[in-house]
Amino acid sequence: MKAKLSMKEVFDYIDSNKNRAIELLSKLVSQPSVAATGQGIKECSELVMKLLDELGANPKLNDIGEGSPVVSGEIKSKRNPEKTILFYNHYDVQPPEPLELWDSPPFTPAIRDGKMYGRGVSDDKGELTGRVKLTEAFLKTWKDVPCNFKFLFEGEEEIGSIHLSQYLKKYPEIFKADGVVWEFGGVDPNGRPQVVLGVKGILYVQLTTNVAKKDVHSSLGAIVQNPAWRLVGALNTLKSGEKILIPGWYDDVRKFTKQELELIRQAPYDAKAIKADLGIRNFIAKMSIEEAKRALVGKPTCTICGIYSGYTGPGSKTVLPSEAFAKVDFRLVPDQDPDDLVRKLRKYLVTQGYSDVKITYSEGERAKRTSPKEPIAIAAKFAAEQVYKTASIVQVSSAGTGPMYLFNAPCVAIGGGHAFSNAHAPNENKQLEYLVKGMKWVASTVNRFAEMRIS
Ligand SMILES: [Zn+2]
Missing domain, CATH: 3.30.70.360 (Alpha-Beta Plaits)
Structure with a gap:
């Protein structure tokens, strides 16, 4: 094993190259890629291929003859070639309509008050940018990555990943890893990092x-x-x-385990703020806050x-x-x-x-959940505390859905997202502070995971 390299150099690189990450995000958002209509999908897949190529990730355009191509890539680790982490992201976006409700055009990124606005800026081009740029940070400072890095960028997430299971059949190797960092993740409305372990x-x-x-x-x-x-x-x-x-x-x-029930109980939930935001007086069937928390995960x-x-x-x-x-x-x-x-x-x-x-x-x-005892979950929790200097919240599952079940390995959903990003809605935005923090969080998670033994 080579001498241990520190995360400090990586973090410093991320800080001093923040503007380059913002430029890349702006470039990606300027390229429409609407899976529902096909607008710009081909061009965006090529742009993403180019990014992975510049990174030295030997990209491949996987094609099953219909739908949007899946772009994959891999960087081998010199120090730790036994372990592989996979970054799952998507380069497609939701349709931008209704256009009249945007304060600036959806495919012309604009920065206001520390936020970039544009379709896909948060979901999921911000995360995709983060994964590419944190990899660059490792390569430029360590001349290596902490373990093998794989990338799987699909172009149909926003239409239910309708062909991804066919890609799994045709290209099973691009799905293989020891751990997966999922496409979304971030902080709650109070800025506390959330480690999300599943999807419905x-x-x-x-x-x-x-x-x-x-x-x-x-x-x-x-x-x-x-x-x-x-x-x-x-x-x-x-x-x-x-x-x-x-x-x-x-x-x-499947019934909740004791640990899952405990994690759900511990997770904060600002029911008052959520009711106010939605303009509702009660949750359905007048359920209590604790019932609502369990329902979001398991109903x-x-x-x-x-x-x-x-x-x-x-x-x-x-x-x-x-x-x-x-x-x-x-x-x-x-x-x-x-x-x-x-x-x-x-x-x-x-x-x-x-x-x-x-x-x-x-x-x-299908739904999927990763056990909180998995090394990748423990690594994400450790890294959140290192980067945010505050305790993280473990979410047993998101109330939303994604194709996580197609990946055999344990998955964590972490990243640079924040509440009120208007994903799927007009004025989608990304808080640029969290673009940087999310990159550090994911980088540190991956490094910690690489150092851990898989039992
Ligand atoms: Zn989405």
Whole structure:
């Protein structure tokens, strides 16, 4: 083993090259890359390839013949070639609409009050920039990386990583590592670092009812079935209060461990601020703060995300629509399987007399959680305290979803994110102070992880 190198040199490099990191972020945000429409995806994948090439990461453009390419790369460690960390990020962004609500154009990055504004600046180009630049910091100061670094940058995260499982089948080696640093992470509203250890899964379906072959005069409501009523009836069978009624829905739900319950209890949650921000008086079913904290991590949900039929414009139009649609998402927890659940949903609607309701399965991802006892989790907690000089908060799982289940290795979600970054919304922003701190946190985590033994 070579002499131990210190993180101080790496941190100093990150500090003195802050402006170069900001420039890179600005360049990435200036390149649109909207997965939903395909706008700029190809150009952005090339830009990311170039970045990894300049870093010496021997990039590859992995292609399965459809969707956005996955860019991967690797840097071998001289000092510790036995261990590998993987950085998972995405170069695609959400659509910028509604454009009129932006204070500056979404693809023209602007800095105001220590924040950069632009689509993707936080989710996920800020994190991607951080991973590239912290690697550069190691290479420039240590002439090495603490263990092997792998990069996997996908271009469809914002549309449910719809092809990533196919990439796993075709290119399994680019997913292999001993630990994964996830695409998002950061500090809570009070600036405390959060180590997030998991994500929920999802089953996303569209339900469609179709009766007549065309819209008809609503006077025919006397004799023609209304698809909107059919759809509402079908939706109404899915839940009673907060319970999902589909038989077997909860069969595979994994119970919380004692340690998970304790971590959930310890995690602060500013219910008052969150209620004020949302403009709500109570949480659903008047749940207590502790119940809400457990629900965010461990409650399977059924949400009508959108419902549409007939005429919804101004004034009245007496029409009996021919079709009705609802988009429904079910958030899942370990060990629920979306493929199994969509079958259960189909069967259930048939038994309830709704065999005419068409189900289109548009997204399915399993949940994943990493144990807080894993070395990568311990390393992230240690490094958070080193960089932020304050105790970190361990989150058993995010309430959100991502393709974490496709990676076999333990994962931690840490980085330079902050609350109120308006991710997915107009005026998305990145607090530049956290771009730097996030880089140091991830760099220090990786270094600590590299030094630890994997049991
Ligand atoms: Zn996102």
